[in-house]
Amino acid sequence: MRATVIHAPGDIRVEDVPGPRIVKPTDAIIRTVATCVCGSDLWPYRGLEPVGDPHPMGHEYVGVVEETGSEVTHVKPGQFVVGSFATSDNTCANCRKGWQSSCLNREFMSTCQAEYVRIPNAHGTLVATDEHPSGDLVPGLLAVSDVMGTGWYAALAAEVKPGSTAVVVGDGAVGLCGVIAAKELGAERIIAMSRHESRQKLALEFGATDIVTERGEDGVTRIKDLTGGIGADSVLECVGTAQSMRQALHSARPGGNVGFVGVPHEVAVDGQELFFSQVGLRGGPAPVRRYLPDLIDRVLSGHINPGKVFDLTLPLDQVAEGYKAMDERRAIKTLLTP
Amino acid sequence: MRATVIHAPGDIRVEDVPGPRIVKPTDAIIRTVATCVCGSDLWPYRGLEPVGDPHPMGHEYVGVVEETGSEVTHVKPGQFVVGSFATSDNTCANCRKGWQSSCLNREFMSTCQAEYVRIPNAHGTLVATDEHPSGDLVPGLLAVSDVMGTGWYAALAAEVKPGSTAVVVGDGAVGLCGVIAAKELGAERIIAMSRHESRQKLALEFGATDIVTERGEDGVTRIKDLTGGIGADSVLECVGTAQSMRQALHSARPGGNVGFVGVPHEVAVDGQELFFSQVGLRGGPAPVRRYLPDLIDRVLSGHINPGKVFDLTLPLDQVAEGYKAMDERRAIKTLLTP
Missing domain, CATH: 3.40.50.720 (NAD(P)-binding Rossmann-like Domain)
Structure with a gap:
């Protein structure tokens, strides 16, 4: 599949990499409908945080479930889902108190600027919409996953x-x-x-x-x-x-x-x-999971439209330009369509 | 009058100094019924904060009103009063929101280990009890003024x-x-x-x-x-x-x-x-003024007895021993009777 890889400050590329697989029974694989570039992605891009070895990028996503691990029962292949940049089992002591971004089994997402993504803790992380949203609502739902x-x-x-x-x-x-x-x-x-x-x-x-x-x-x-x-x-x-x-x-x-x-x-x-x-x-990292049902409702009902923060939409292949436009403040936020 | 003066780390004395006078129409003078030594007084005593020139000490007090400035109308000479270590006009924008310890006209008390004390902002600071409390309730009321x-x-x-x-x-x-x-x-x-x-x-x-x-x-x-x-x-x-x-x-x-x-x-x-x-x-410094009516009630009704933190009572003249006992952790808190 096509995925974004950072090699060095300022050096962002889309490359062919192996697609993700189910690793744990609590995983799911989604096909990304939309992903985006975050302000925090600019820290390594600008060299203000070490890049280290080349690695994938991206932690914001909405998509369609492709495959689920054996313990993931509440979402099914074909459903449209929104999740948080911080995955959570939604059952640990912190999750039960509403602090899912400090889930004891938390894994931060980091490979989302790609065609397919593995979601750890999928059972506790993903929230499905009743039906596939119309295209104009996708940016708002993507915004809900993080910003x-x-x-x-x-x-x-x-x-x-x-x-x-x-x-x-x-x-x-x-x-x-x-x-x-x-x-x-x-x-x-x-x-x-x-x-x-x-x-x-x-x-x-x-x-x-x-x-x-x-x-x-x-x-x-x-x-x-x-x-x-x-x-x-x-x-x-x-x-x-x-x-x-x-x-x-x-x-x-x-x-x-x-x-x-x-x-x-x-x-x-x-x-x-x-x-x-x-x-x-x-x-702290927002406990987005706690707010997802409410915020998804507000977007689907048209009550709020946070999707307007995306003032640049590019195909995934042009991710480098997406970073550059944000770095130069030509764009507030870049939405990527794989 | 007799008052406590710190000269250097470890050097605390009771000396004869001029008694306080009304300086502003919002002042009151009280005769101290009880005062005490605070944990924070130990910082300069231990040399962990600069002492500077010799100066008075003490910011906790209960007493009887001796004299009031022309603008102080809600307490009268002869009344028993409790006040906070941070004085407040109780009318400024911060006071109105309940943050009297950030009163725009705040003055911190600093001369209370003495026979008489000038209370700035007396109108907004002092709360009178209906009658003079019995002696066993005085430590609790004194505790309310700060700890x-x-x-x-x-x-x-x-x-x-x-x-x-x-x-x-x-x-x-x-x-x-x-x-x-x-x-x-x-x-x-x-x-x-x-x-x-x-x-x-x-x-x-x-x-x-x-x-x-x-x-x-x-x-x-x-x-x-x-x-x-x-x-x-x-x-x-x-x-x-x-x-x-x-x-x-x-x-x-x-x-x-x-x-x-x-x-x-x-x-x-x-x-x-x-x-x-x-x-x-x-x-922050506690907005004690906000809590005074409630805490005074809890003490007077016998519901709480914070006065028990005073495990050493000394006449004002022995204030040096009061500091020493707390410094050596022989006493939790020293009450002083002028």
């Missing part, structure tokens, strides 16, 4: 509540989905921090009420101006750098919350500063 | 809920009050980490169901053993060192919460580690 689920988690971790004020740091696909989540959860005011016109436009379409273009302490000053001098109730940190984390923490009011979902790179939080800020902080 | 309020905040920040499992790191007065708080908030299992027999005993009396004597990663292993392998729902960090913070973070399950109330000293939290732990973290 929309992650934006949702960011908003919950930041404790967005009806009537609250939310700030979204980061105007990538996750941040934009965070705007959707904040709106769905009832935030009255949603301030998107963005300096890119196309992303500002999408943020406003998704429900942002204010745009702040300043960054760092200037950005924080603007947020304070907009929030009665004390900061926001909820801040969604959707980048993962030391600067964005500082910006997020300083934008929240005492007693407010920061939900951080950008994988932190060289971020250390000073204990005493966090202490006196009285800001609550929770991050 | 009990702080333990309460730790339990709330750690999101202790009915039926949950709580771990308390630190067996000082705050940790012990954290046990009381966890029990009052409905924790089903309360694990106190302590290796001191007298403190273990008090923890059990306050509602602890388990004692863990191991520290560091050995302690974490024990906690995991006691919590089905995943860690506790809620952890109250009541020390403030890098080791205790690590122990607390590692003792919480994914999706669990750490409330940290020990003022952090040289603590940095690694962003990526916190991310993958999925533990929620909130700390």
Whole structure:
């Protein structure tokens, strides 16, 4: 089959590789209907994370079940399925508490930019739709498998509540989905921090009420101006750098919350500063599995349309251009059709 | 009047100093009925924080109002009052949201180990009891002004809920009050980490169901053993060192919460580690003012007795011995009677 392989920073190729096989009775194989490039894929692409040996890429997927292991009984070949980038058995102690992204048997997906994918823990990971969705709904369902689920988690971790004020740091696909989540959860005011016109436009379409273009302490000053001098109730940190984390923490009011979902790179939080800020902080890989049924419903009913974050669609063979366009910020997020 | 002054690490004296006066119309002067030595007072006493010029000490107090500024109308001379170590106007944007310890006009108390004390922001800070309490209730009310309020905040920040499992790191007065708080908030299992027999005993009396004597990663292993392998729902960090913070973070399950109330000293939290732990973290100086009416009621009704953390009572003149006994861990907490 055709699959994406990274060889070195900037060197992404589609190659012929052996197709996946069932390894454990809890596995399933799916034929990928759509997959995509994640902001986190850009870390190794940009050389900001070691690449190591050439290896496959991709952790977002929707597809059709091809084959199931003997213990996978709730999905059947031919069904359209959505799953999380973090697989989960959905039965362990963490899963039972709703923290499937910390499943004791978790395996992170990493081979999804390909024609076929093996899904470990398929029984606990995949959620089938009643019927095959129409093509226009596929991007939204693909978004649910990661960026929309992650934006949702960011908003919950930041404790967005009806009537609250939310700030979204980061105007990538996750941040934009965070705007959707904040709106769905009832935030009255949603301030998107963005300096890119196309992303500002999408943020406003998704429900942002204010745009702040300043960054760092200037950005924080603007947020304070907009929030009665004390900061926001909820801040969604959707980048993962030391600067964005500082910006997020300083934008929240005492007693407010920061939900951080950008994988932190060289971020250390000073204990005493966090202490006196009285800001609550929770991050992590989103427990997307917990939200899947709800978010799939919201997409299929047309209530939300997170698929709009895909502003570039390419055939899998052009994956290199998909990475390049995102790296150069020509595209928010690239959808790939195998 | 007689007041405590620190001159250098280990050098605590009672001296004759001018009595306090009303400086602002929002001030009150109280005659101290009881005050005490805090674990945080030991940082400069031990030379772990700079002492600087000789200065007064103490931030915990209950007393009788002597005099009030012109804008202080809700308490009157002669009334018995309890207040927080952090003063607050109780009207600013942060106060209105219940975060009085981040009051925009906050002044931290720092002169309370003395016969008389000036209370800034008296109008928003002091809560009067209906009548003068009997002597046996005074220690409990004094505890409410800081350690009990702080333990309460730790339990709330750690999101202790009915039926949950709580771990308390630190067996000082705050940790012990954290046990009381966890029990009052409905924790089903309360694990106190302590290796001191007298403190273990008090923890059990306050509602602890388990004692863990191991520290560091050995302690974490024990906690995991006691919590089905995943860690506790809620952890109250009541020390403030890098080791205790690590122990607390590692003792919480994914999706669990750490409330940290020990003022952090040289603590940095690694962003990526916190991310993958999925533990929620909130700390800070407790918004004691928010809890005062409720906690005063619980003490006056005899429902809780946090006054038991005072296992040494000395006249103010012997304050030096009070510090020494706590430094040498001969006493949990020293109450001083001016």
